[in-house]
Amino acid sequence: MKKMIVCLLKIGSRFISLLYPYSFANKLKNIRNRIYTYWVTPNFKMIRGEFIISYPAIMIRGEQYITIGDNVGIGSHAVLTAWDKYEGDNFCPKITIGNNVWIGEDCHITAINKITIGNNVLMGKKVTISDNSHGKIDSELLSIPPIKRPLYSKGEVYIDDNVWLGDKVTVLAGVHIGENSIIGANSVVTKDIPKNCVVAGIPATVIKKL
Numbered sequence: 001m002k003k004m005i006v007c008l009l010k011i012g013s014r015f016i017s018l019l020y021p022y023s024f025a026n027k028l029k030n031i032r033n034r035i036y037t038y039w040v041t042p043n044f045k046m047i048r049g050e051f052i053i054s055y056p057a058i059m060i061r062g063e064q065y066i067t068i069g070d071n072v073g074i075g076s077h078a079v080l081t082a083w084d085k086y087e088g089d090n091f092c093p094k095i096t097i098g099n100n101v102w103i104g105e106d107c108h109i110t111a112i113n114k115i116t117i118g119n120n121v122l123m124g125k126k127v128t129i130s131d132n133s134h135g136k137i138d139s140e141l142l143s144i145p146p147i148k149r150p151l152y153s154k155g156e157v158y159i160d161d162n163v164w165l166g167d168k169v170t171v172l173a174g175v176h177i178g179e180n181s182i183i184g185a186n187s188v189v190t191k192d193i194p195k196n197c198v199v200a201g202i203p204a205t206v207i208k209k210l
Contacts, residue, residue, distance in 0.1 A: 043063040044066050044068060051071075052072075054078075056077065057074075057077070057080065058079050061081040062081055062095075067094075067095070067096045069099035069119070071101075072097055072102075076105050078108075080095070087148060087150060093111040094111065094114045096115070097117045098119040098161070100120045100121075101120070101123075104124045105126070107125075108129070110131075111131050112132045114131065115157045117129075119161045121163050122165070123165045123169070127165050128170045128171070129171045131155070133152055133154075134146045154172075154173040157171060157173060157174070160176075160195065163179065163180070163182075164183065165183045166184050169184075175190070175191065180210060181193050181210075182198045183200070184200030184204070187201055188202045188204060189203070191203070197209055
């Protein structure tokens with residue numbers, strides 16, 4: 001019985017593929033993503049060339065502070081936020097993404113200060129880049145619920161050219177990642193990374209120089 005069900009499923013799948021080829025489905029997906037991009041990005045500060053953001057994005061906020069380079073792609077379920085106001089405080093955020101950049105699905109990029117991503121940067125899935133946190137590490141703030149604490153930035157984030165961030169990497173405030181460096185999957189980057197290095201771990205440390 002089980003073999004018969006599997007056989008019927010195979011036959012049915014082949015029949016569907018003849019009526020609705022996978023390549024055709026991909027073309028429809030690309031058209032949908034392009035229409036979605038045109039819909040969600042008219043208020044961006046600048047888009048310098050070809051850009052696509054896959055459907056759907058979970059949140060896009062502060063578009064007027066975001067600059068996108070040429071040949072940039074962002075995977076689905078993205079969170080891209082530049083906060084100019086939060087809980088009564090005002091900020092001057094800036095997010096700049098260079099040319100030939102791919103940012104994987106489920107990314108989270110958020111700024112109240114400044115995040116700069118260079119050219120030819122590759123990011124895996126579920127990458128987080130944040131220049132801020134909910135409050136300083138201060139005992140006086142413990143009486144305030146975390147979501148109500150004032151946003152605080154330790155410094156700007158810079159990711160230089162030709163950097164590769166693996167899946168689930170987190171880059172925290174005040175960090176500068178040098179060109180050509182590779183950040184291993186699941187790493188948490190808490191301090192500057194020199195150029196031409198492979199780093200991994202929590203916190204991320206240099207394990208090899210290229």
